[in-house]
Amino acid sequence: MYLTSMVFLLLGSSTSLLMALFSLYKSVGYFIEWEIISTNSNSVVMTLILDWMSLLFLGFVMLISSMVIYYSGGYMEGDSNMNRFVYLVLMFVVSMVALIISPNLISILLGWDGLGLVSYCLVIYYQNEKSGAAGMLTALSNRVGDVAILLAISLLSVYGGWNFVFYLNSICNDISMGLLSFLVVLAAMTKSAQIPFSAWLPAAMAAPTPVSALVHSSTLVTAGVYLLVRFEPAMHGSKLSQLLLLLGGTTMFMAGLGANFEYDLKKIIALSTLSQLGVMMSVLGFGLADLAFFHLLSHALFKALLFMCAGVIIHSAKDYQDIRMMGGLSKLMPLTTFYMNLANLALCGMPFMAGFYSKDLILEMAFMGSINYISFFMYVFATGLTVCYTARLVYYSITGGFNMGSLHSVNDESSLLTNPMLLLALGAVAAGAMLSWLIVPYPYVICLSGFYKMVGVICMCFSCLGGLCYYLGSFLFILNSLNYYKAVVFSGSMWFLPFLSTQNLMFQFLLNGLYLHKMGDQGWFENKGGHNLHSSLMKSSVLLEKMQDNSIKLYMMTFLFWAVVSIIIM
Known part of the structure; x- marks a missing residue:
């Protein structure tokens, strides 16, 4: 079944990429509107947008999905519910397709909610307490964004339709529609795990590794970025752009710092994804939507490859995820190590790799723009931290001696696991160069001094050397970190966001929600609403029926009552 799914997705990917090339060559896009049903003056309409952006993203999603499903055939080989897993992944792809090709907020909501629901099902796939807690945190964090989309739909009804692509310039010029833009930004921040909603992304690593390669690196988490790329004209030059720049830069710095103190292999890569999402969001804050989309596509390829390599290593190394238990894998798994080094070099922005073309352009545009020193240093430090934790990961897992003991079977023998890595x-x-020719056909005019031009490469070199020296020195002064215990805990725990999101803030919200539910829905609203209203209407109707029976007793009692009232008044 997984082979059939892979073939169909690969064919769909090829078709989408060819259509994207045709759309770019002809400079055309297609807006398809299909009236499903019409009753009186109301009509239910399905709308699709097929331009170069949606078709290109769709092709990349299907390409990575096909490789992940093929990879799952080897990774999930002994699983008794393999078909269920493949169905869930296909449901996820369908939800993502619905989101990508929708210019309509209502159909976007269907894909948006579908992503959240299927993601929850995939995170709790292993059905243990840790997975359940991670799935609940993921679902509750994403529900904030779902509610924001619902409120945005109600506000957009002012324009008489929900095809937001037609109203972007009107929303930008309408001050009263600032709340609508804020709601869309809020929804994107929850789905793309920006501060203060960052805690769910590392927690979602409880899902199987193929899910992490697809869902939490290239599709689900980039859905928020893609929505803002589409919505960017409505935010151009507004205060929301400055908010995105600030929060994106802070997320980028926080995730890079946390990855340098993490020992779980999958969580290091998850924090790396979080850092790159911060880069995309901050670039959207500059108003450079095409560069954000460029980085989104190039990042998706090498990050999915990195997750696949991590899965092969975990699968072979007796299911350990602690990088301190690995080492010397370059001798035992040369092919996987080769692919992993390629992905790491692309992530660091090594010249002429895929990540270089987007990251270098982003850094140069940021340095040339009118940003303050805080944002400038955040970009520089985040770039350095990326190289630093990558060097640390390579040092612990690939080089040195093997730390797994004598009972192991670490090898590259499974072709089901290594074959799909080749395309990625x-x-x-090569994807960075090809995408730069397609997405940026005209050259950006960048005027920088020699120092600013070389600051990215200089930062890479010094961070790599500094990271290696630091981690080599940590063995000589192994207990030295105890002197800085509080700083290490603060930096390594994502600035306490997981604790705030679960134990305190989220728990208090849930308690308040339960209290309001008991007092409102099950209390006053029930007593004075549906249930009590029914009994009141029944009593009133019985009384009215008696009054209409022409009963002499009733008339006499009414006459006596008003007579007594009149006497008392007089």
Whole structure:
């Protein structure tokens, strides 16, 4: 079944990429409107948008999905519910397709909610307490964004339709529609795990590794970025752009710092994804939506490859995820190590790899723009931290001696696991150049001094050397970190966001919600609403029926009552 799914997705990917090339060559896009049903003056309409952006993203999603499903055939080989897993992944792809090709907020909501629901099902796939807690945190964090989309739908009804692509310039010029833009930004921040909603992304690593390669690196978490790329004209030059720049830069710095103190292999890569999402969001804050989309596509390829390599290593190394238990894998798994190094070099922005073309352009545009020193240093430090934790990961897992003991079977023998990496590895090397020719056909005019031009490469080199020296020195002064215990805990725990999101803030919200539910829905609203209203209407109707029976007793009692009232008044 997984082979059939892979073939269909690969064919769909090829078709989408060819259509995207045709759309770029002809400079055309297609807006398709299909009236499903019409009753009186109301009509239910399905709308699709097929332009170069949606078709290109769709092709990349299907390409990565096909490789992940093929990879799952080897990774999930002993699973008794393999078909269920494949169905869930296909449901996820369908939800993502619905989101990508929708210019309509209502159909976007269907894909948006579908992503959240299927993601929850995939996170709790292993059905243990840790997975359940991670799935609940993921679902509750994403519900904030779902409610924001619902409120945005109600506000957009002012324009008489929900095809927001037609109203972007009107929303930008309408001050009263600032709340609508804020709600869309809020929804994107929850789905793309920006501060203060960052805690759910590392927690979602409880899902199987193929899910992490697809869902939490290239599709689900980039859905918020894609929505803002579409919505960017409505925010151009507003205060929301400055908010995105600030929060994106802070997320980028926080995630890079946390990855340098993490020992779980999958969580290091998850924090790396979080850092790159911060880059995309901050670039959207500059108003450079095409560069954010460029980085989104190039990042998807090498990050999915990195997750796949991590899965092979975990699968072979007796299911350990602690990088301190690994080491010397370059001798035992040369092919996987080769692919992993390619992905790591692309992630660091090594010249002429896929990540270089987008990251270098982003850094140069940021340095040339009118940003303050805080944002400038955040960009520089985040770039350095990326190289630093990558060097740390390579040092612990690939080089040195093997730490797994004598009972192991670490090898590259499974072709089901290594074959799908080949296509993504080619993408990690060549996709950046090809995408730069397609997405940025005209050259950006960048005027920088020699120092600013070289600051990215200089930062890479010094961070790599500094990271290696630091981690080599940590063995000589192994207990030295105890002197800085509080700083280490603060930096390594994502600035306490997981604790705030679960134990305190989220728990208090849930308690308040339960209290309001008991007092409102099950209390006053029930007593004075549906249930009591029914009994009151029944009593009133019985009384009215008696009054209409022409009963002499009733008339006499009414006459006596008003007579007594009149006497008392007089």
